[in-house]
Amino acid sequence: MKDHFFGLADRLNGKLRAGETLLCSLDAERSDFVRFNRGRVRQAGSVQQRFLSVRLVRERRQAAATVAIAGDGEDWELARGAVARLRGDLAQLPEDPWLLIAEDPISTETVRRGRLAAPEEVVQQVVAAAAGRDLVGFLASGTIYRGFANAFGQRNWHEVDGFNLEWSLFLPGDKAVKSGYAGFDWEPATFAAKLEAAAGELALLALPPRTLAPGEHRAYLGPRALDELVGLICWGGFSARARATKQSPLLRMEHGATLSPKLTLLENTEAGVAPRFQHDGFVKPASVTLIANGRLEHALVSPRSAKEYGLETNAANARESPESLDMAAGGLEPGEALAALDTGLRIGNLWYLNFSDRPAGRITGMTRFATFWVERGRVVAPVSPMRFDDSIYRMLGDNLVDLTRSRELLLDPSTYEQRSTASSRLPGALLRSLKFTL
C-alpha cells in the first residue's frame, strides 16, 4: 500500500507543470466487520477501501479531488485524470487568500504491527462466550493506512493494525451493561476476563429498578460518560474558527467564565494513536493545552484559520477538533469513588448529547446502560434512563468535586466512512449535583 501510494505521488509530481504544487493524501483500510445480536452473528463481512486525494495549487489558487482507487495499475489513469481536471478548474478560480500549505518537508513514519486474531476465530470466541447470554455487539478489525506526500518531497506514513470489539449484555426490560475490548494484540484470555467482568455487573442490574423524579442529584460519571460530555464540547469548543465567529460552546469562557481549577485538558498527539500529520502537510506538536486549571488556553488552529485570522497554525485538522484528547487525573482513588459519591447516581454511559443553549454551554442528554442508584457508597438499584439538562459551568465548574486518579484510554469506535483513529484518555468525575429534567 505504501509503495503504491508513494509511487503514484512520485509519478504525479513528475508530470507537474511550472508553478504547480501537488499534495496527495491516502485514506485506506482493510477491515473485517462483524455484528452480533442475541449472542450470534447478525452480519459479517469485509471491506477494502482506498481513497486518494489530490490537491493542485498554482498561483495561490487551489482545487481538490478525491477518487476511489483499486490498488492496481489502473489507478494511475484515475489519478492523472483527476489532476488534469483540477488543472482545468484552476483557471476558473480566484486566488484563495486563506491558502496555507506546509513547504518545509517533515517526513514521518509510524508502522504498528499487531497480533490480530483471524476474525473467524473472534466470532467463535464471542459466540462461545455469549452462550446463554443476550449479547449484542460489533467487531471492527484490520489495518488502517494514512499517507501524505507533497511536491516538496515530504512523505508521511501511518499504518496501524488494530481491533475494537464493543458489546452490550442485556437482561429483559432493556437493562444492559456495555463493555469493550480494543487494542493491537488480541488475547483470548483478556477478552474472556473482560466479558466475565461485564457479566458480573448484570447481577446488580437484576435488582428491582428505581425511577427517580426529576431534580438535582449527586453523580459519579465513569470515563465513558465523561467522554460523551467532553466529546460534545469538542464540537466547536476548541476551534479557532468557532471562537472567531462566536459559535463556540465555550463562548462564555472568552468573557471570563471559568471551569473548575481541577480541569486541565490537552490535545495530546504524542500519547494518542492518530496520525501526526494532516492533509495540508503540517506535522502536529506533541501536545496543545486547551484548558489549564479551568481556564481557556490555546485553540486548535487549522492552516486555513491561521491565514484567515492571522494566527499560527498548530496543524489542526480542518474541523479543528481534538483527535487525542487527554484530561489530567484528579485525586480520587477509583476504589473510593462510590464512597465519595455516598448517595446519588453512578453513571457508566451517557447518550445522545446535544446543546440546549449552545452559547451558554448548556447540554442535554440521556443516561444509558448501567446507571445505578447508590446509597452510603453501595449500589442499591439500577435506574431507568433519565434526561439531564445542565450547564458546562455547573457540571465541570462549581459542581466538580474531583476527578479520579486513574484514567482510561478509550479508542474511538466510530466507523462513519472509515475507522476512526481518534482516542481520549479520561478519568471519572464526581459531581456535587447534576440536573435531571425528565
Add this chain to the structure above:
Amino acid sequence: MPDSLRNRFLALRSAAPFWSLRYIEETRESLAVRQDTLEPPGLAVDRGAMLTAIAEGGHGYCATSDLSAAGLQAALDRATAWAETTRSASVYRFDPRRMLAPKGERRVPPGGAPALSRRELAELLAEECRRAKIDDRIVERYAGVELCELEQLYLTNTGGEVRQEFRYAIPHAHVTANRGAETQTRSFLHAQQGGLGELARSGFIGAGARLADEALQLLAAPNCPSGKADLLLMPDQMMLQVHESVGHPLELDRILGDERNYAGTSFVTLDMLGRYAYGSPLLNVTYDPSIPEELASFAFDDEGTPAEKVWLIRNGILERPLGGHLSQLRAGVPGAAAARASGWNRPPIDRMANLNVEPGTSSAADMIGSIERGVLMRTNVSWSIDDSRNKFQFGCEWGELVENGRITGVVKNPNYRGISATFWRSLKAVGDASTFEVHGTLYCGKGEPNQAINVGHAAPACLFSGVDVFGGEGP
C-alpha cells in the same frame, strides 16, 4: 462501467446458492462561499461494489474498489467464506431461495432550467453571502451547494438486474449574529432530488439577507417562555419530530434488537402492530417513494424490494414497521422497501427512506387562531432522544409566541421536551395541503459499521397541546 461490470459479474463463480453485486458510482462536487471568499472547491468520485453471498443459513459480504474480474472474484470468495463461517452461528437461518431477483430501472427525469456554469454558480453563492452582510453584528456568512450524480446497479446470480440513477443539487446557507456572549444562527437547507434547476424554486435566492435579518431579530428577542403550552411545529421541524420519534422507533432491526449496542432499541414491540394507538386519530404516517423530488424516492431498495407507498400509522393506529425484506422474513411481519446502504462499502440495514405525515384539513390561520397561548417553532437546531426513542428534547432556531390567536413576537432558543408514546396523542390539528412541505436530512446516522444516509420527510404544519416548552439560559 455498468455494462462491462455486468459481463464480469456473469463470469463470477461461488459455491453459495445465491450471490449478488451492488455497484455504486457517485460523483459529488461541493462549492461554497464563506465570508465572501470562495472555499476550495471539492470533487469526489467514489465507486466500488459489494458482493454478498448467502449459503444455507449463512450470510456474508465483501466490498471492494477493485472492480477488475480478479478483484470481484476475490471479493465474492471472501463473501462466500463469511457465509460458510456463519452458517451455524447466525441469528437467523438465511435461506437463499427466498432472496429476491428484481428487474427494473429508474432514470433521472429530464432537468428543468439549463445548468449554470461553475463560475455562475460561484457568483450566485457569493451574492447571497454578500447580501447577508447587513450589520456589524453578523459574524459569519456562508452559502454553498452540493451537486451529486449517483448510478447504482444491482445484479443477482438468479437473474435480478436493477439500474437506478439519482441527481441532487442541494443549496444550503447559514448566517450567524453575535452580541457579547449571545450568538444566534439562522440556516437554510433545501434537501431534495433534482438538478440545478431546483435552485430557482428552492427559496435559496434571497436567503442570505433573509437569514441575516432573522438572526438579528433573534439576537434582540426574549427567551422562549417556560411551561405547558400549545406547540405549532412547522414542516421543517416536523421533519425532525417524525424522524426521531416515529421513524427510528418503527425500524424493524431496532425492534429485533440489532441496534441495541449502538443506535438503540425501540419502545415499539411487534405485538403493538395493528392495535397500538401511536397518536391521535388525526395522525397518518406513510412510507412514500412516490414524490419524485423527495430525497429518498427510489424504485427499489438495496435488497431489491420494489418501493411502494404503504401506511405505517393510519388514523393514529400503528399498522406496520419499517423493515426490509430480510427483516420481514426474520420477524414474520410486512414492512416496506427499507433496506438501504449508505454506500458500496456498507451493507443494507433497515432505514427510513421517505417518511411522511399525510396532510389534514386545518389551515395555518385556523391553527394559529385556535391557540390561546403557544409557541410556533421552525428549523431544528438541537435533538436528543433516549435509546428506546421515547424521552426526547428538541430545540429550534426560530420561535414565535402565539397569544389569543395571534402571533405576538419572536422568541429565541425555543426548546420542548416530551415522551414519544404520549406526545403524538396530543396532536390536535394537522395542517392541510397548503402547509405541506417536502424536506430531508442528509446525515441520518445508524448501524455498525456506522452509516450516514439521506432521508426524506414531507409534512404539514401540526399543532400539539399541553407541551413542555422552555428557552435558554438567562432572561
